[in-house]
Amino acid sequence: MDDLTNDRARLPGNFFVPEAVAGLIWAYRFREGYPPEPLQPGEVTAALAAEDGWLWLHFNLTDRLAQEWIGSFEPLPEQARKPFLALDDTLGLHAADHVVYGVIADFHGELGEETNQIGRLRFALTDRLVISGRRRPLRSVDEIRRALQGGLNVPVAGALIETIIDRFCDAVARRIAVMTDELDAAEDDVVDDRATNERLRVVEVRRTMVRIHRQLYSLANVMRKWDGRPNETAPPTLHIAAGRLAARLESLDHDIQTVQDRARLLQEEVAARLADDTNRSLRALSILTALLLPGSLVASIFGMNTHDLPFLDTPNGFWYAAVVGVIATALFYWILKKVGAGLRL
Known part of the structure; x- marks a missing residue:
């Protein structure tokens, strides 16, 4: 009976999975010494009961039954189960009863395509088990799954979370490179005086960088706080290199802020170029309108249906009136030049 009790304490999976x-x-x-082994749901119980190695269970949290299963998984303390059940997307990293749990960021990955939308990965890890969950497919997590199929081995549970964050950082670095190329192309067009179509491109770069900056800044703060927490005795398998990850996240965030500054300056230059183009168009319209005023005035005078109009009974009177209109326009133009109105378009 005592042996059975000890087995139950050591192998909770026999009763909860x-x-x-x-x-x-x-x-x-x-x-x-073995490559990662994919398991079928029916094999999870035996794997948990084994005394060597550790498991990674990844869940779809849009499945209500999955939430119920995690919510009733008693080997995890109640605090560690809450992130899987809550709608709160606040990033964080916590510990309770030798269980590390929290919420980290990752890019959505729909059908293998990279997007700029960022989702959440919820996780809890012990020395022998990692439980993670998401509501939408996540890019870095799926990349790690494919890498595991290709032979990648993760020695301890804590290293899995490090690897996921590192893959997220890799994805951020790729996006920074893409956004930098976009800015380079937009800058070339602006220098070549082709700024008309670059406004939307620069705005999209700024929008993307702002979204990613918020996530990196928050995640870096989470890692920095975790690294600065008081030292506690915990198994090496739960160790997360928070200091290294925080430094990498902060470095990427600095790169993003550099791109943001470039994008902001370029957006201001594009706006100035577009405003200048608009001003030139309005100036041209104003000049044409001003030059037409004297001729219009002459035409209006000769169009009055009254007696004693000049050239009314004169042969070629129309042409005389036209010459008067041209002379009035030329005189008006000379006056404008004389007062320094500057009629260059």
């Missing part, structure tokens, strides 16, 4: 795990997207078992 059913044969079919609701909402389970994938499961992997990691053992020293």
Whole structure:
């Protein structure tokens, strides 16, 4: 009876993991000296009961049954289960009863395509188990799954979270490179006086960088706080290199702010060029309107239906009136030049 009690304390999976795990997207078992082993839902119980290695269980949190399963998974403390059940998307990293849990950021990955939309990965890890969940497919997490299929091995549970954040940083670096190329192309067009079509491009760069900056800044703060917390005795398997990750996130955030500054300056220059083009167009319209005023005045005078109009009964009177209109326009133009109105378009 005592042996059974000890087994139950050591192997909670025998009692908390059913044969079919609701909402389970994938499961992997990691053992020293072996490649990662993909598991079927029915194999999770036996894997948890084994005394070597550790497991990664990844869930779809839009599945209500998956939330119920995680919510009733008693080996995790209640605090560690709350992020999976809540709608709060605040980034964070916490510890309770030798369990590390929290919420980190990752790019959405729809059908293998990279997007600029950022989602959330919720996770909880012990020395022998990592449970993670998302509501929409995430790019970095899926990349790691494909890497595991290709032979990537993750030695300890804590290293999995590090690897996910590193992949997220790689994705951010790629986007910074793409946005920098976009700014370079827009800047070339502005220098070549082709700024008309560059406004939307620069605005999109700024919008993307602002969104990513918010996530990097928050995640870097989370890692920095975690790195600065009081030292506690915890298994090495739960160690997360928060200081290194914070430094990398802050470096990327600095690059993003550089791109933002360039985009802001370029946006101001594009706006100035467009405003200058608009002013030139309005100036041209104003000049043409002004030059037509004297001729219009002459035409209006000769169009009055009254007696004693000049040239009314004179042969070629129309042409005389036209000459008067041209002379009035030329005189008006000379006056404007004389007062320094500057009629250059």
